[in-house]
Amino acid sequence: MTIRRxxxxxxxxxxxxxxxxxxxxTFAQAEPAYKPESGASLRLLRWTPFVKGDEEAWLANxxxxxxxxxxxxxxxxxxxxxxxxxxxxxANVGSGPDLVMCWFDDAHQYPDKLxxxxxxxxxxxxxxxxxxxxxxxxxxxxxxxxxxxxxxxGNAVVYRxxxxxxxxxxxxxxxxxGFLELCKAMKAKGTPAGFPHGKAVGDGNNxxxxxxxxxxxxxxxxxxxxxxxxxETLAAINYAKELYATFIPGTESWQDVNNNRAFxxxxxxxxxxxxSVYYTAKGDPKLAEIAADIRTTNFPIGPIGKSVELHQTxxxxxxxxxxxxxxxxxxxxxxxEADQMNAWIQGSSAYCCQALKAYAKNPIWTADxxxxxYARASETLRPNGYAGPLGYASAATMADYVLVxxxxxxxxxxxxxxxxxxxxxxxxxxxxxx
Numbered sequence: 001m002t003i004r005r006x007x008x009x010x011x012x013x014x015x016x017x018x019x020x021x022x023x024x025x026t027f028a029q030a031e032p033a034y035k036p037e038s039g040a041s042l043r044l045l046r047w048t049p050f051v052k053g054d055e056e057a058w059l060a061n062x063x064x065x066x067x068x069x070x071x072x073x074x075x076x077x078x079x080x081x082x083x084x085x086x087x088x089x090x091a092n093v094g095s096g097p098d099l100v101m102c103w104f105d106d107a108h109q110y111p112d113k114l115x116x117x118x119x120x121x122x123x124x125x126x127x128x129x130x131x132x133x134x135x136x137x138x139x140x141x142x143x144x145x146x147x148x149x150x151x152x153x154g155n156a157v158v159y160r161x162x163x164x165x166x167x168x169x170x171x172x173x174x175x176x177x178g179f180l181e182l183c184k185a186m187k188a189k190g191t192p193a194g195f196p197h198g199k200a201v202g203d204g205n206n207x208x209x210x211x212x213x214x215x216x217x218x219x220x221x222x223x224x225x226x227x228x229x230x231x232e233t234l235a236a237i238n239y240a241k242e243l244y245a246t247f248i249p250g251t252e253s254w255q256d257v258n259n260n261r262a263f264x265x266x267x268x269x270x271x272x273x274x275x276s277v278y279y280t281a282k283g284d285p286k287l288a289e290i291a292a293d294i295r296t297t298n299f300p301i302g303p304i305g306k307s308v309e310l311h312q313t314x315x316x317x318x319x320x321x322x323x324x325x326x327x328x329x330x331x332x333x334x335x336x337e338a339d340q341m342n343a344w345i346q347g348s349s350a351y352c353c354q355a356l357k358a359y360a361k362n363p364i365w366t367a368d369x370x371x372x373x374y375a376r377a378s379e380t381l382r383p384n385g386y387a388g389p390l391g392y393a394s395a396a397t398m399a400d401y402v403l404v405x406x407x408x409x410x411x412x413x414x415x416x417x418x419x420x421x422x423x424x425x426x427x428x429x430x431x432x433x434x
Contacts, residue, residue, distance in 0.1 A: 046076070098321075147315035295370070384398050
């Protein structure tokens with residue numbers, strides 16, 4: 001990085017101004033300038049939106065970038081489940097999209113294929129209040145940013161208030177024991193719950209990790225040693241089996257769209273989801289009764305005694321095979337700056353939670369009580385590789401659905417809880433070679 005003379009003089013003056021007060025100054029990262037290459041064009045692969053305003057705002061911001069720079073940006077969409085394999089193929093063959101909105105710690109699977117974004121990330125962090133640690137961890141290796149933290153898609157319990165009360169609960173249970181009793185009562189009333197045990201990259205992983213962590217279990221310890229075969233995991237599985245018995249049939253094959261559809265069709269009255277299901281109902285006059293009855297809350301607290309949740313997290317990858325790295329960096333910078341990022345967060349109606357702390361002030365978070373459980377997703381999220389370090393092993397273990405499959409096999413009776421743990425341990429050890 002080259003420091004211009006005027007920047008140096010400004011920093012020197014600021015230092016002199018505070019030295020006598022005993023204050024240690026914080027130096028802002030100098031703003032990087034990226035000049036798009038002649039004739040540059042870009043291709044971005046992003047996940048299919050569940051909230052229409054998310055895509056509309058993103059495309060509107062992209063259009064502004066093209067108008068300002070002349071750089072055309074093609075935005076392609078893929079289902080949530082298809083983003084991960086398509087990004088991996090692009091990384092391995094060295095061709096395809098220039099940029100990808102990836103999931104969780106995917107960047108850690110092929111860091112040598114990605115453009116270093118440290119300069120830009122440090123500038124944005126310095127300007128906008130810093131990065132939330134969870135989001136940063138998914139995109140950084142030590143002090144190096146191998147991707148750009150983008151957003152957390154908050155996950156919360158969504159339920160029909162009248163159906164919960166009809167089941168005999170005036171307040172939503174705060175703990176896992178009460179939650180199980182609620183689910184039993186709702187099944188008895190013909191208004192059951194439904195949580196996915198299928199290979200759903202978002203909802204399936206969110207639910208499985210909550211089950212595990214709420215009972216004090218973890219895939220690995222701080223040293224990366226696989227610890228999934230434990231009494232705590234057994235307790236989590238046995239609890240999951242009891243919950244599963246109250247669900248609508250078929251949740252073992254659910255992907256990310258299924259719980260939304262079942263809820264809006266009136267087949268279930270309690271799910272875990274992003275805020276998208278609320279806005280789908282609110283936008284359809286035929287679903288007005290459901291929309292008015294929707295309430296949201298965070299997951300109940302388990303035996304561990306504190307809230308522990310996984311939230312879907314996305315980062316922007318920039319591949320080294322891009323022909324136009326300067327244009328791509330300019331695009332990322334443009335999209336992350338205040339005018340564009342605030343418009344995107346606003347447009348997504350609390351679906352996308354900011355990775356930069358300054359954007360927590362966006363008025364969308366207090367615009368509707370339904371948004372409250374989603375407002376702190378980036379602040380409270382626990383990384384999927386907990387309690388070990390993020391890296392190839394954590395990314396591969398999640399991509400292989402080791403934890404999701406463990407619970408699915410046990411709750412459906414395909415394996416005993418003990419055998420399901422042993423199989424998860426065996427599979428995880430293929431990646432965590434400690």
